[in-house]
Amino acid sequence: MSKPDPEYDSLLERNRAWAARVQTDDPEFFERSAEQQTPRYLWVGCSDARTPASKIINTAPGEMFVHRNIGNLVVHTDLNALSVIQYAVDVLKVRHILVVGHYGCGGVRAVLERKRLGLVDNWLRHIDDVRKRHACELDGLPDAEARLDRLCELNVVEQAINVCRSTVVRDAWWRGQTLSVHGWIYNLTDGLIHDLGLDIDCDGATEACQERVSRRALFPLMQDPPEDDAPAL
Numbered sequence: 001m002s003k004p005d006p007e008y009d010s011l012l013e014r015n016r017a018w019a020a021r022v023q024t025d026d027p028e029f030f031e032r033s034a035e036q037q038t039p040r041y042l043w044v045g046c047s048d049a050r051t052p053a054s055k056i057i058n059t060a061p062g063e064m065f066v067h068r069n070i071g072n073l074v075v076h077t078d079l080n081a082l083s084v085i086q087y088a089v090d091v092l093k094v095r096h097i098l099v100v101g102h103y104g105c106g107g108v109r110a111v112l113e114r115k116r117l118g119l120v121d122n123w124l125r126h127i128d129d130v131r132k133r134h135a136c137e138l139d140g141l142p143d144a145e146a147r148l149d150r151l152c153e154l155n156v157v158e159q160a161i162n163v164c165r166s167t168v169v170r171d172a173w174w175r176g177q178t179l180s181v182h183g184w185i186y187n188l189t190d191g192l193i194h195d196l197g198l199d200i201d202c203d204g205a206t207e208a209c210q211e212r213v214s215r216r217a218l219f220p221l222m223q224d225p226p227e228d229d230a231p232a233l
Contacts, residue, residue, distance in 0.1 A: 032062070033060075033061045033062060035062070037062040037065075037092070038062065038092070039062060039063055039064050039065045039088075039092055039094055040063065040064075040094055040095045040096060041059075041063065041064045041065065041094055041095070041096045041097075041098055042064070042065045042066075042067070042084070042085065042088040042089075042092075042094045042096070042097045042098065043064050043065070043066045043067070043068075043098050043100060044067050044068075044072055044074060044081070044084075044085075044097065044098065044099045044100065044159070044163065045066070045067075045068045045072050045098075045099075045100040045101075045102075046068060046069070046070065046071060046072040046100075046101060046102055046105060046107070047068045047069055047070050048102060048105065048106065050102075050188055051068075051100070051102050051186055051188075053066050053068070053100070054066075056186060056191070056193065057193070065084070065087075065088045065092055065094060067080075067081055067084040067085075069081065069123075070107050070120060070123060070124070071101075071105065071107035071108065071123070071124060071126070071127050071155065072099060072100060072101045072105075072155070072156065072159055073123070073126050073127070073155075073159055074099070074159045074160075074162040074163050074166070075126055075162070076162065076165075076166065082166060082168065085097070085163065085166060085168050085169070086168045089168050089169065089172050089177070089179060090168065090172070093177070094179070095178055095179060095180065096179075096180050096181075096182060097163055097169070097179070097180070097181045097182070098182050098184055099156055099159050099160040099163060099181065099182065099183050099184070100156070100184045100185065100186060100193070101152050101153070101155055101156040101159075101184075101185045101186070102152065102185060102186040102187070102188060103148075103149050103152050103185060103186070103187050103188060103189075104148070104152075104188050105148075105152050105155075107120075107123075107124050107127060108127055108148060108151050108152050108155060109148055110124060111124050111127045111128045111131055111151070112131065112144070112147060112148055112151060127151070127155055130151065130154055130155050130158045131151055133158075134150075134151070134154050137150070138150060138151060152185060153185055153196060156183045156184070156185050156196055156198075157183055157196060157198055159183075160181050160182070160183040160198050160200070161206060163181050164181050164200050164203070164206045165206065169181065170203055173201075173202050173203050174203070178201075179201065180199060180200065180201040181198070181199075181200045181201075182195070182198060182199050182200075183195075183196040183197075183198035184196065
């Protein structure tokens with residue numbers, strides 16, 4: 001028999017207190033939540049405990065379908081992520097897929113600092129591929145924190161592009177389904193989300209948008225993203 005753990009034992013009590021408070025504030029809340037979900041959004045984010053999807057954008061239960069993993073990765077051999085995307089697109093008919101990373105990501109930091117963490121190192125090799133692809137830009141940044149921030153952004157871009165290249169999303173666009181893919185990054189220090197300017201709603205825009213976004217500088221260092229001559233997508 002395990003030893004008593006007051007923090008663990010309090011979880012069910014906290015659940016009951018939360019349920020009672022919600023019931024008092026909104027008597028029909030659970031009745032609405034029990035109905036068939038009809039989310040308009042799929043959130044693909046990081047497993048980090050500091051990035052709860054529904055709280056960050058203040059959505060109610062049923063408004064957003066969620067998939068999370070370490071490093072907010074979308075890998076074409078990951079049947080878990082692909083199954084979530086397929087169900088969200090083909091069954092739930094979501095209209096927006098939000099690929100959301102966050103600054104200070106531990107997985108990204110481990111890649112940059114060459115840390116050995118165990119089995120997860122195999123998963124993080126996908127982020128290391130992003131690092132190698134953008135090594136010249138990252139090496140030109142002034143310090144380790146700037147490199148970390150930029151690689152967090154570049155990883156979001158790469159994973160959003162992976163979503164766009166999936167057969168599920170390409171097939172949805174081919175049949176004329178309304179669906180957009182977006183790249184966001186969350187700042188742990190102020191709770192704000194930064195739109196990385198990656199908004200793709202058709203197969204033909206994928207490559208051009210990747211090139212356009214990958215040339216942008218770090219958003220927190222400026223009021224607005226830099227202007228360029230690329231056409232709006």
